[in-house]
Amino acid sequence: MSMTYYMDVYGCQMNVHDSEIIAGILEADGFTNVDNPELADIILLVSCAVREHAETRVLGRVCQLGGKWQDRKQGGPLLVLCGCVAQEHGQDLLDRIQKLDLVVGPDCYKDLPGLIHNSTRQALAEFREGDYTGIDAVRKRFPGAFVTIMRGCNNFCSYCIVPYVRGRERSRSADSIIEEIRDLSEKGYREITLLGQNVNSYHDLDTSFPDLLDQASDAAGSAWIRFVTSHPRDFNIETVEVMVSKDNICNHLHLPVQSGSDGILHMMNRGYTVDEYLEKIRMLRNAIPEIVLTTDIITGFPGESEEDFQKTVSLLDEIKYDNAFLFKYSERTGTSAADLCDVVPEELRLKRLNYLQEFQRGITVEKSGKLKTRILSVLVTGNAKRPDQQAARTRGNRMVILQGTDYEPGTFVDVRITRADGWTHFGEPVGAKDI
Ligand code: SF4
Incomplete structure (x- = not known):
């Protein structure tokens, strides 16, 4: 046995x-x-x-x-x-x-x-050069599939333990990635997400991330392409141009800003200023007005003053992300931020986190509410919590709950949005689509 x-x-x-x-x-x-x-x-x-x-x-x-x-x-x-x-x-x-x-x-x-x-x-627990190309992964998320394009990270953001536990950045060969995507598309997967700690620094010989994205889009056929995570320092116009030129690349970008204060960004070793970040957002929104933007933010990083925190609040107010993933700073032994002395007390980290969550929720509710009566294409992903409903995702990665159980997972459907509860939306189908 x-x-x-x-x-x-x-x-x-x-x-x-x-x-x-x-x-x-x-x-x-x-x-x-x-x-x-x-x-x-x-x-x-x-x-x-x-x-x-x-x-x-x-x-x-x-x-x-x-x-x-x-x-x-x-x-x-x-x-x-x-x-x-x-x-x-x-x-x-x-x-x-x-x-x-x-x-x-x-x-x-x-x-x-x-x-x-x-x-x-x-x-x-040793670092090794190779990757897992050729392993027949047992995928559990049909019609979605993850494809790892690189492992590790070279950025050493001062709070982050990833470079220490995942090692230096290694990109997979473009050929093997494209072959995997083609195979997934032929097997009926309809949402393919390219994964890496910093996908924008992907490179294999002459193939940069925008090149890979372009090829991935062709190999995916009718499947949607997503990618995560982008680093604001490296995210560039070439990537945006590919996003604009390909119908099946989703109009969602997760671009972690982490803080709205230049001083804190510097201490975090993030490699960009708030103005540089804002410039990229402008460039992106000019090219793709309907882009759905999400971010990550850390509250209470060592040295974060009330003024620094208010700059983060102002940045959220200015950008109006569709959704944000907010965390209080968590000290990780071995990272350089763990040696910083100007520690923000735990209660204050939490207080700022709670404030920011409430603030962002208002923005998310307002932006989601504007979608009411709009017709959007969604991909049916599977069962919802209630047995008489199904779950689906928009191109912008918004979750949509559909009444009824009429569609096979992997079906693209046009739905009319009837209401929204924060990041979760409710819709009624107005017809299945071929793509
Ligand atoms: S936060 Fe992201 S980019 Fe920075 S070190 Fe960690 S994994 Fe790398």
């Missing part, structure tokens, strides 16, 4: 797709997936280290699962920690958590079957 595995995943889209790659590696070796940890021979947790809260959560889950079974020799499952926390702490985790059997970093997943069969407690 084949061995069974259960997997939980935490964190970003890169981790979600890594979990699909891990599933592909295990299933190619004969493992079978189960959706209940009680039935699993192996439990894998794919962890995120970007914020302290995420790290605490996954380690709590390791201890909770480990506490359920006496010991592996008495029939308990093999407990495996993967992902960024595994890379960050390596052997130290095995020393601290006796119930943990394997610790495996993001570059070492191909070794998982061997490590599991070997069944010796071990930490494998």
Whole structure:
């Protein structure tokens, strides 16, 4: 009988797709997936280290699962920690958590079957050159599919642990990416998202990110193309020109600004000023007036004064993002920001976060409300929470709930927006489309 595995995943889209790659590696070796940890021979947790809260959560889950079974020799499952926390702490985790059997970093997943069969407690957290091209990922998001175009990051934003746990930037070969996209399109996937920590710095020989985006659009056929994450310093007019020239590239851009204060951006080592950022937004909106813009912001970065914070509020007011992902600063050991002394107290970080959330919610509600009665193309993605409804996404990545269950996932439908609740919209279909 084949061995069974259960997997939980935490964190970003890169981790979600890594979990699909891990599933592909295990299933190619004969493992079978189960959706209940009680039935699993192996439990894998794919962890995120970007914020302290995420790290605490996954380690709590390791201890909770480990506490359920006496010991592996008495029939308990093999407990495996993967992902960024595994890379960050390596052997130290095995020393601290006796119930943990394997610790495996993001570059070492191909070794998982061997490590599991070997069944010796071990930490494998080394940086490696290769990527996961050729692995038949077990995709869980039909009609959506992630395609990793690069791994790692060279930017060293002062608050961010990613370069330390994911290593330096490595781009995949353009040929292998285009082949994967063509294959996904032929298999019926209708929303293909190119993934990288900083997609704009992608390069493979002469192929830059705009070149890749152009080729990806052709290879995707009728499937929509998205890409994330863009870095404001590197996002450029060439990328915008490709977005304008191709119908299937979605009119959504996630462009993390992080702060509205030049002083804080400098301390964050972000590599742009507020004016330079605003200039890119103007260029983008001139070219694509209907662009849906989202961002990330950190409140309470070390040294952030009330004046700095008010500049961030003003920037939100000026740009009027369609949605924003807001976080309070989380100190990560080993990053350069962790050495800064001018720490903003936790309560103040939270207070600013709450204020900003409320402020942005007003903008999101206002902008979403303007869509009422508009007809938009959506891609039906699957079931909604209620059994009599379906979930869909617009090109701008807005979530739309459709009444009824008439459409197969992967169908493009025109819908009339009837109302919005923040970022969630409700619509009634006015007809399915061929593309
Ligand atoms: S660009 Fe900055 S924030 Fe993004 S992953 Fe790289 S270091 Fe982290």
